Amino acid sequence: GQQVMQIPQYQHVQEGEDFTTYCNSSTTLSNIQWYKQRPGGHPVFLIQLVKSGEVKKQKRLTFQFGEAKKNSSLHITATQTTDVGTYFCAGGKSNFGNEKLTFGTGTRLTIIP
Amino acid sequence: GAVVSQHPSRVICKSGTSVKIECRSLDFQATTMFWYRQFPKQSLMLMATSNEGSKATYEQGVEKDKFLINHASLTLSTLTVTSAHPEDSSFYICSARGYSSHQYFGPGTRLTVT
Numbered sequence A: 001g002q003q004v005m006q007i008p009q010y011q012h013v014q015e016g017e018d019f020t021t022y023c024n025s026s027t028t029l030s031n032i033q034w035y036k037q038r039p040g041g042h043p044v045f046l047i048q049l050v051k052s053g054e055v056k057k058q059k060r061l062t063f064q065f066g067e068a069k070k071n072s073s074l075h076i077t078a079t080q081t082t083d084v085g086t087y088f089c090a091g092g093k094s095n096f097g098n099e100k101l102t103f104g105t106g107t108r109l110t111i112i113p
Numbered sequence B: 001g002a003v004v005s006q007h008p009s010r011v012i013c014k015s016g017t018s019v020k021i022e023c024r025s026l027d028f029q030a031t032t033m034f035w036y037r038q039f040p041k042q043s044l045m046l047m048a049t050s051n052e053g054s055k056a057t058y059e060q061g062v063e064k065d066k067f068l069i070n071h072a073s074l075t076l077s078t079l080t081v082t083s084a085h086p087e088d089s090s091f092y093i094c095s096a097r098g099y100s101s102h103q104y105f106g107p108g109t110r111l112t113v114t
Helices: none
Strands: A004-007 A010-014 A019-025 A031-037 A043-049 A055-058 A061-065 A071-076 A085-092 A101-103 A107-112 B004-007 B010-013 B019-025 B032-038 B044-051 B067-073 B076-081 B090-097 B109-113
Touching: A004 A085, A010 A019, A019 A085, A019 A107, A031 A071, A043 A055, A043 A061, A071 A085, A101 B044, B004 B090, B010 B019, B019 B032, B019 B090, B019 B109, B032 B067, B032 B076, B044 B067, B076 B090
Parallel strands: A010 A107, B010 B109
Antiparallel strands: A004 A019, A019 A071, A031 A043, A031 A085, A055 A061, A061 A071, A085 A101, A085 A107, B004 B019, B019 B076, B032 B044, B032 B090, B067 B076, B090 B109
16 A cells, blocks of 8 residues: 655754655655644644645745655754644645545654754 | 534543544534544554545454444544454544645544553
8 A cells, every 4th residue: 555654753953953854655646745743732734735846835844746746855944942743744646536645654853942 | 724623632431331532623514534543653544534424434454343433414523432442542633624635633532441
């Protein structure tokens, strides 16, 4: 079945440093979504990428979808303590209908103040 | 934004009993609802997909007779863990999808079976 892996599993950074998590799917995706889960909380939708090579920005967050639509990355510039949490990518296989998502293994980000 | 609620947020039950978890979309109609299970420090594992008025589709390895899912309306889905055992202890999260492709997650239910 489809597998979605993320690296690294854990990342500890000094506040103000940049952070990147990489997401790789074993199969071609129709879209990739990113979610953030704070400690003790539930996943919150961040963004969806659909087009090959697409790049989207949300303030300090930059999301990329690979040309082959099998990988993606999330980059955070100048991390802040509010960025703490686990970031999951989730791969979708169709653009309509009862699409289910396959969640990546997640990257847990901790910030050293 | 869209809000999804879950009830209860925490439940402790004795081994052999059944527990029902409710998932509601509060301000939108959910054409599809999903049930996930998450172990500590792990990713979300999809258990089943449910559509209003039809039978749920279970993922491979998930026992449909143990995890009963009912999606009675466009705003409510329930998951019943029957004859619960300690290994069923986990964080159960539902999500709901309306007419967009992304999912709105509920706050989760932490189940502890003693």
